[in-house]
Amino acid sequence: DAGITQSPRHKVTETGTPVTLRCHQTENHRYMYWYRQDPGHGLRLIHYSYGVKDTDKGEVSDGYSVSRSKTEDFLLTLESATSSQTSVYFCATLAREANSPLHFGNGTRLTVT
């Protein structure tokens, strides 16, 4: 959707290791988002970006950092993964023309053992 690629699609890692998830878009959308999806919680916003090097925290940002050095790439880093960060992570973009919707990647399933 909207040329959004998330990598990797699946990852298993051990507690305490650093993990970086990548989101790449080809639509030149201004806004990019990282969400996590857990059973019973819908999608919760971790961080978002409103331009290159411009980012802000969402409701569940503790333990996560992000970077956006180029319009097309938005990286999510878990500095030291914990089991509570086992989740499905979605990247989304937004063009911000009137009425434009969020476009989503296909998600990354992360398991922290």
Added chain:
Amino acid sequence: AQTVTQSQPEMSVQEAETVTLSCTYDTSESDYYLFWYKQPPSRQMILVIRQEAYKQQNATENRFSVNFQKAAKSFSLKISDSQLGDAAMYFCAYLGTNAGKSTFGDGTTLTVKP
């Protein structure tokens, strides 16, 4: 902070019948956008329908329509002539004029019975 509430964790409907999924939200903004997304077992997030708060007319997309009540902060989704392919998790979502203010409900799992 904005909140979005979907009070029906699960719903079921008979094939060809109509079902309504409820969504309420809370915001202090006067201008914003509301969306319904569908998530089938494939995990893909698919846009179903969108509504601008400044438009009084309810949005429709083929068999999908919304009942947007701005004063009541209600945004329900009606699915007519339900099909087996409609079975999925449905999420109601809010997007404020500050594009960072995006909030999703916890979802409603819709089962379609043949």
